[in-house]
Amino acid sequence: MNRIQIKKALLIAAALAVTSTAAAAGKLEIFSWWSGDEAPAKDALIKLYKQKYPGVDVIDATVAGGAGTNAKAVLKTRMLGGTPPDSFQVHAGQELIGTWVVANRMEDLSSLFKAEGWNKVLPQDVIDLISAKGGIWSVPVNVHRSNVMWYNPAKLKAWGVTPPKTWAEFLGTCAKLKAKGVAAPLVVGENWTQQHLWENVMIGTLGPQGWRDLWAGKLKFTDPRVVQGFTNFGKVMDCANKDASGLSWQQASDRIADGTSAFNIMGDWAAGYFTTTKKLAPNTGFGWAPTPDTRGTFVMLADSFGLPKGAKDRTEAINWLKLVGSKQGQDTFNPLKGSIAARTDSDLSKYGTYSKSAAADWKTNKIVGSMVHGAVAPESFTSAFGAIIDQFVASKNAQGAAAAAQQLADRAGIGK
């Protein structure tokens, strides 16, 4: 090679290097509240994305805090400030529709659903939750169950009690355990976990149809049945630990694993935590039952990802959504998360004992949506309802709480 040839060769090599960097470039920012010890399922999904799109730099933006209480506030600032993440975690249902779709901040994903064939593999109930104004607005990755009571089988045996089937029985079991020196038979955590408990006691009190009527505006919060639900919730709270406000849901779950408390009412991300994070075995390390008075009802919620208008890395975000909605993506994520796939064609052999039982109930139970986790109520309701719960727990004034909840429901346009 002479000097000119060498120069030419170098120039071609440089140009190639530029081209290959350009092909490798690309960025994707996804936003969620799955951090720390509740991150493994999301981490596995990101790993899969990186395998498929090795050149893309994935920014995993998380804001810690169960149920997204902190993340949702940060998301709001970013969305309103015009710097949305490329895709973000949002609950299917009113949290998505009543907050971001009505504000015209999301892209309609109907054509993506058609292209990926998702209309055929997602249950109609789930599609209904993400549909409004003639569009489909997010991609559900899972179905979680909210109405689960977790316990430690060996400890219950040692205490001589069995999982109570009704709330009345629960109160009896609670008294029995207290008499045996268990200071707090029930463990609850920070405010949203108390709302979670409230929802479970209320559904047990009203039954699935009553709960549906409440969110359809057909049953008022001031109705004696709902007031009774608040009273029942107050009695159940008397059974709980006094340091609730300082505990995360994981710390509350730890008290079941270590046998400090007998029961925790929590969604089935607790199954993910027990098995994936704590490496406990189902039926020995932890046990479960439907929350009292809700056998035959599956209180559902679904995590989904949407595409905000103005996403900077739209192509990468669409590839992320394709993965989230795929069979491979869902069967990678959900066995670690404690949830079941939103898709009906998932491979159950990949799932643990708990999830298999949830999948069976999902097929046969009556399905209702969770309020705390965004299915039946908009953010404007759920974010303010926490204050009503705090006040109620302090005062135990059921009539007052019911009246305040009805005012809030009117302001949030529930049933309108």
Ligand code: GAL
């Ligand atoms: C729920 C969410 C679950 C889990 C849980 C605890 O709202 O749907 O996936 O993250 O909060 O943080």
